[in-house]
Amino acid sequence: MTDLTSLTLAAARKGLADKTFTSLELTDAHLSAIEAARVLNAFVMETPDQARSMAREADARIARGDAGPLAGIPLGIKDLFATKGVxxxxxxxxxxxxxxxxxSTVTSQLWRDGAVLLGKLNNDEFAMGSSNETSCFGPVGNPWRRDGSNATLVPGGSSGGSASAVAALLCMGATATDTGGSIRQPAAFTATVGIKPTYGRCSRWGIVAFASSLDQAGPIARSVRDAAMLLRSMAGHDPxxxxxxDIPVPDYEAAIGKSVKGMKIGIPREYRLDGMPAEIEKLWSAGADWLRSAGAELVEVSLPHTKxxxxxxxIVAPAEASSNLxxxxxxxxxxxxxxxxxxxxxxxxxxxxxxxExxxxxxxxxxxxxAGYYDAYYLRAQKVRTLIKKDFEDCFTKGVDAILTPATPSAAFGIGEKGGAxxxxxYLNDIFTVTVNMAGLPGIAVPAGKDAQGLPLGLQLIGRPFDEETLFSLGEVIEQAAGRFRPARWW
Amino acid sequence: MSVDATTVRRIAHLARIAVSEDEVPHLQGELNAMLAFVEQLSEVNVEGVEPMTSVTPMQMKKRQDVVTDGGIADDIVANAPATEGHFFQVPKVVE
Structure with a gap:
């Protein structure tokens, strides 16, 4: 039998349905992988007993023929999601x-659909960070290292445990949350796929609050299709x-493989930063070429308030955090x-x-x-936010279906390397992702290539509100062209 | 704008975070770095711009004004550091 941990979620679902293996076998394979990868510090709590009992239950449901869409699939859960009794x-x-x-509503929907809880994943404290170094459980290791180097790099953050665990094949997918880039930046740093859906798409109930007008849950997964499968279960209205x-959740998986011919893709000129690494610039053009070859039309657009x-x-996020905390x-x-x-x-x-932090x-x-500072700071920031959102609306009004940008301004960096002084x-790590939260839009990060040191880099696609399907269709085109990337195992 | 040491102590107290005297200079530096960074917002023309109140164009749903939950006092105090019965215990507040 092939190594069960190396399957995509889609392949595992087929194997379970065909009775090639059981959920218990799949779950045990991942539990062993977790045990062997403790040096990564991706999990802050392992729940093997609960995992096996949920796997047995899933196997029974599969045998009875009433399996949910994620029946028997072992997942990791970011430690920001409330889990009953855990x-x-x-x-x-x-x-x-x-x-x-x-x-939490999101996790309860995953269990409703048959998924299995492997344990809780590390993150930056209260999701405040871009490197997973602010966790009280210590930093997480990125399974990727620079060519010829033994230095441990950060997996990004705040969903660093989720990204690291998915990239290291410790779980078939993971939940994550994104307030300023916390799903997409770690996904880019680890060659995984991460989508932050439109604000309002997933319920925030039972997720530890950071900045309520920006927080959204989403999955980190091994492929674009896997992310689509997970989001379908996570999304939905919650009273x-x-x-x-309160709008229906589409079958996101149906968008995979759909033609992108004739779609208009915006390239925002304000995302071309001074001093941006040439490799990222190159990757960005490669991404545009792939979409063009698939029949999309590329247009330059302007988002003047990006900076x-x-x-x-x-201002907005700390203000809301001070209240929530x-x-x-x-x-x-x-x-x-x-x-x-x-x-x-x-x-x-x-x-x-x-x-x-x-x-x-x-x-x-x-x-x-x-008192006395509210207008100068908070009110002004909320007005600027209106302008940022309007920039995107102007693009979409002109017929742009999605916007292509780099996901991050650099590849993963070393532990302790940034933000010390x-x-x-x-904070500059989130420069390409934070606009999306400010405007409440959906954004997906898809692995697209490697830098000269062998580290993964990702591209981001930004969509219209509640049009995650277009992002999945376009993301699939990039994944097909760029291929999938796996780190060499050293742990 | 920047903050001085007195303001740092005042903010810490408003935020209910105990700060020792030797932490103040460090915090002051960090807070001022953040304030210097957000300073660039003052160059944006926000004349006549409405502040954002809801990022999604939607009518907020209202619930029926009825009791939907309750009778879970055990759950509510389950994680409390100090309780007596179904009460949270704190130091004496009223003399």
Whole structure:
């Protein structure tokens, strides 16, 4: 039998349906892979007993002929999703040993469709970071290394555990969340596929909140088709999240292989940065050529407010975070540090429980919302956000179906290499992805090639609101042209 | 705009995060780096632009004003660091 961990989700689904192997065998193969890859630190909690019992249940359902679309497929879950009875920490000390008494809507839909929980995946603390170095469980290793080097690189973030685990074949797919690029940037750094759907497509209920007007859940997967399969189960209206949209979820997989002939693809001139590595520039043109060969029409477009997206984000996101994270007070759950009075208890708990990056963002958020500064910072940023969204709307009105950009301004970097002196250095990682969150649009990152050092690079496609299908069709064209990439195993 | 040490202490208190004196200069530097970065927004002409309130063009659904949940006090206090029965325990608040 071939190594069960090397299958795509689509191939595993077929193998399970054909009874070539059982979910228990598939799950055990992944549990062994996880055990052998602990050096990557991708999982912060392994749930082998639960995984096997869910796999047995899936096998029974398959035998009975009432298998759901993901029956028996072992997945990893970012530790930002509340999982009933399984510790959920957002990789923050402040949640301590929090064991939810409820299940997030997105994960409950995966279990409804038969998926198997392998364990919880590492991420940047409260999803604040672009390298997975802010996790209280320590950094995650990228399965990719530079040619001829033993240095461990970051997998990107905040969904670094999800990306690393999928790339290292520890799980068949993973849930992730994206507030400024946290699905697409790690996907690009690890040669996996990641899609952030339109804001409102997936329920945020039961996901630890970072910046509520930007947060969206989505999958990280081994192929474009796998991502389509996972998103179909994750998406859908939820009465418990008033921002989730009540429109039907299409069969995303049906969009795979659909012709892209005649589609108009925008190339935004503002994404051509000074000092951008030549390899990324080259990859971007290659991507355009692949889409052109498939019959798409390439047009130059302008998104004039692009450069303001990241600074506006660093007002809006911390402001919302400072409000959302007010709930961690040492009273109702999580860590408590004693104090002489209730204020000291709050202050000591939060000083001890939050890491440096989280403190920084909560403080900036508190400042920009404080009396006298609200108009100058927060209100202005929300106006700039309107302009950013309008840039995209103007493009789409002119008949553009999707926009092609690089996913990241560089390939993966080393642990400890960035952001040490100036936090802004790390923030620049999200320069190509953050606009999409600000405008609430869907964006997919697809592996497209490697740099001179052998590290993967990705391309991003940005779509119209709720038109994830076009992104899957175009993403498939890129995947077919570029091929799939697997790291050489060293762990 | 930039913040001085007094403002850093004030923000930390508003954010309910204890900050020691030797952390202040470092935090001040980082916060000022972020504020310098967002400063470029002042060059954008936002005259007559509506601030964004909802990124998705949709009518927010309203629920019936009825009780849909409850009777789960055990669950609510299950993760609390200090409880007595179904009550959260905190240091004395009212003298």
């Amino acid at each position: 510790r959920t920490t957002a990789c923050s000390k402040i949640l301590d040993n929090f064991v939810p008494t409820y299940e 418990k999240d008033t921002t989730s949209v 303001y997206a990241l600074p506006a984000y660093y 007010a709930r961690y007070d040492g009273v109702r759950y999580g860590l408590r540090e004693q104090g002489r009075n209730i204020i000291e208890l709050y202050e000591n708990t939060r000083a001890e429980g939050f890491g440096a 989280v403190k920084r963002r909560v403080m900036i958020g508190t400042y920009v919302l404080s 100036d936090p802004v250095e790390m």
